[in-house]
Amino acid sequence: MSKDKSVEEGIVEKLINKSENLSRWYSEVIRMAKLADYTPVKGCMVIRPYGYAIWENIRERLDEKFKETGHANAYFPLLIPESFLAKEAEHVQGFAPEVAWVTHGGKEKLEERLAIRPTSESIICHMYSKWIRSHRDLPVLINQWCNVLRWEMVTRPFLRTTEFLWQEGHTAHATKEEAEEEALQMLRIYCDFIQDELAIPVIIGGKSEREKFAGALRTYTLEALMCDGRALQAGTSHNLGQNFAKAFDITFQDERGERRYVWQTSWGISTRLIGAVILTHGDDAGLIIPPNIAPIQVIIIPIWQTKTRTLVRERTEHLLKLLKKKFRIEADLREEYTPGWKFNEYEMRGVPLRIEIGPKDIEKEQVILVRRDTREEKPIKESELKVEVEQILQNIQTNLFKKAKKFREENTHEVRGLDEFEEILRTKRGFLIAGWCGKTECENHIREKTVATIRCIPLAPERRGGNCINCGERGELVYFAQAY
């Protein structure tokens, strides 16, 4: 918030413009909209009821899709013995810098340190090795919703916190093909979910060797472009191959009685998605939450005078009752705030649709609908309200997606030379499509020179083939970007 302006106008609780200072806008809007708050512990935020309701909606809708595809929820412990974590070499190495340790129980020093889970592969694999004996035990399709802890240098609410909430799926299969199919299936589920429910367009594809999950055979990713032109990983799905099976000795007897290692996957999304929603859809007035996950989809603001209060209140309560079964709807009947104040408040908090009702509307048997994304206002007859609200919410949902997609398209550049590559990164950022030969040394070189990394090797490229932007050798077209 600019100091001079606030002093002049005598307004303080006014949000900074999104375009003026994105970082500041981001933290202010989170605080002002009561999504989350800071705590005395670095990197550990409180997710407040309004923010948590978004998470609950995300969880509910995704959980349903997991169940539809045969997965069951379970819960594994928070603490993991050090020796478990150490079993898969690449895995430990990958996570070592960000693991927090429990060293004491009360006053007793522990014989073996316990890691606070940064992810649960190791403890889950340990259990799988006990549970899996026969091909008849397969596949194992388990998911858990939990918290994990990663000791981060730099933290930001939702986008990178020390503790965060997520979901991690862990599956074991008899064949390589089945595991690969599972990893891809979950990638598609995430993709549909993020695009349809969160209205965020994503590019799906594989990670390079350098960027893949520590211990995985292959990592698939969903990459979204944020409004500052940087890429955010919105979810991942790993084909773990037999790496963990070998480290944890997870074997089964096949139909011919032969002992074989299982093939595994793991996949996850986190509360980071809420950060992606905030950055993708918000504007100068505050949040815009896609209707499908909005805690409040519709807010009714009554407009009354002393003489008309009872009348308007009755109409409001009637409307509320009428729409409550179908929508997540609330009415703000507080008398101590003016309608104008409430308009701003609910816009800031990202409620997709507002219904205004006052004496003039009651006379005409109508209400005023105002949508958050376009601010378009229109009077609607009460008899058509239910249908209209549903249509507008749906329209907002698709409009948000279209807008975000348009932004992504405008900020995706195909480049041929490193100079052009650098120039675009320096000025406008965004996704850069360029050829890459597949060698890590070229990847590293590009990264050192330009700060961009390979975000994604697309599964469905528009065109195949391209010469490596670094060495010129024949390769594939991949997405580069500066990462969050």
Next chain:
RNA sequence: CGGGGUGUGGCGCAGCUUGGUUAGCGCGCUUGCUUUGGGAGCAAGAGGUCGGAGGUUCAAAUCCUCUCACCCCGACCA
């Protein structure tokens, strides 16, 4: 982890350079009355050991040392 910045009632800040009475201001909050179609008005109130610890001094929000947190810009990660 490097470079820069900020910590003063709930929020945003002033005061600090040049130590000196009861630490101010705006918003918010409480109570009352009047208001209410885009952030209402008046009146009366409540709320602060100045991020923390040490030091200098007759005297510290102010000077010094250390520390913690947060923000911004970079290197690593969902």
